[in-house]
Amino acid sequence: MTLALSLAAIADDPNLVPELVGLAETLQLNAADTATLRAYAERKQWALTGLASALGDAGSEDELYRCLASAWLEQRFEWQRCNMVVNYQAVRTGEPHPLTMALAAACSNIMQRVEELLHADDRDRWSIFAVELITGASADLTSRWGDETISLSPLS
Amino acid sequence: MPPALLGRRTAPHFSISGIPMFAQQLLVIAEDGVADTAATQFALDVGLDARGSAMLRTYTAARVTAIRDLASAMPEPDDEIELYRTLAAYWLELRFEWQRNNEVMNYQTVLRGTADTRVIAEGSVGSFLLSRIETLLDPAHLELLSRYAVELLANERASAQLTEGVS
Numbered sequence: 580m581t582l583a584l585s586l587a588a589i590a591d592d593p594n595l596v597p598e599l600v601g602l603a604e605t606l607q608l609n610a611a612d613t614a615t616l617r618a619y620a621e622r623k624q625w626a627l628t629g630l631a632s633a634l635g636d637a638g639s640e641d642e643l644y645r646c647l648a649s650a651w652l653e654q655r656f657e658w659q660r661c662n663m664v665v666n667y668q669a670v671r672t673g674e675p676h677p678l679t680m681a682l683a684a685a686c687s688n689i690m691q692r693v694e695e696l697l698h699a700d701d702r703d704r705w706s707i708f709a710v711e712l713i714t715g716a717s718a719d720l721t722s723r724w725g726d727e728t729i730s731l732s733p734l735s
Numbered sequence: 736m737p738p739a740l741l742g743r744r745t746a747p748h749f750s751i752s753g754i755p756m757f758a759q760q761l762l763v764i765a766e767d768g769v770a771d772t773a774a775t776q777f778a779l780d781v782g783l784d785a786r787g788s789a790m791l792r793t794y795t796a797a798r799v800t801a802i803r804d805l806a807s808a809m810p811e812p813d814d815e816i817e818l819y820r821t822l823a824a825y826w827l828e829l830r831f832e833w834q835r836n837n838e839v840m841n842y843q844t845v846l847r848g849t850a851d852t853r854v855i856a857e858g859s860v861g862s863f864l865l866s867r868i869e870t871l872l873d874p875a876h877l878e879l880l881s882r883y884a885v886e887l888l889a890n891e892r893a894s895a896q897l898t899e900g901v902s
Contacts (some may be wrong), residue, residue, distance in 0.1 A: 615797065618790070622794060625853075629839050630838075633843050633846070634838070634839075645888050646838045649888060650826075650835050652827075653828055656824050656825070656831065657828055658897035660801065660824060663808070678805055679804060698873065704887075709824065711879040712820060712824050712827070713824055716782060
């Protein structure tokens with residue numbers, strides 16, 4: 580099975596949207612937040628379907644792999660952002676927003692489905708980068724990316 | 736230093752130096768009306784039908800809400816560095832999303848002669864949001880982030896050979 584077919588199988592999984600929307604019940608979302616979660620899930624499925632079909636005839640597996648990697652990174656950063664917000668909300672108010680928690684969980688679900696198609700070494704490298712970008716671990720980034728550090732803080 | 740305040744809707748909080756708090760500046764670029772107007776126009780430009788237009792506006796609203804959520808979760812002076820870094824990561828997230836839409840558009844155009852109008856419109860919203868966020872990021876950092884976006888994916892080609900197990 581090619582990468583495109585594997586991705587299409589993920590996108591076409593009839594359980595994808597119901598599974599993600601099912602998080603609404605688990606987290607006791609209200610009707611408006613449930614609708615938002617459903618829209619999110621359907622849009623993600625649309626995006627995966629579009630990627631699989633457009634790249635089904637891609638010239639090489641390398642090209643598809645790179646696009647798939649980009650899609651996974653998009654999910655990884657989204658998941659990390661949702662988690663960050665949830666953590667800060669929990670510390671500030673003691674009550675993180677259920678919708679943000681649901682989005683984080685949905686994001687994680689999609690990420691796990693897609694990452695089966697990616698090599699573990701690549702995922703590890705990207706995950707470390709994503710974390711270090713947030714934590715400002717510039718020393719590690721320097722050794723990994725070259726001479727420049729990524730001190731992303733003009734405020735400090 | 737962070738760029739000057741773009742405009743303001745509510746009374747801003749100021750740091751000791753007199754510069755508006757970073758979270759406040761973030762809230763300014765996350766004004767619903769501006770992004771929604773842009774999304775509505777993009778939908779018209781590419782000829783989306785009513786349902787497609789509604790989906791695009793829902794997507795845009797969710798993206799703008801995410802910016803507001805960041806600012807609301809990290810509003811304190813002590814949070815500013817982490818907020819800045821998280822915004823930089825959000826820029827990368829949007830950049831990868833934009834990249835995906837761009838790839839899909841390109842392949843659709845080559846294969847079918849035309850691209851899905853929803854993909855085109857979503858790509859336009861992505862560009863719009865990226866440019867809004869860029870007003871709050873240091874140009875040197877943007878250059879680094881852009882380079883990282885390319886480099887992160889530049890070295891995976893060898894790894895593609897290792898995924899043959901799924902093929």
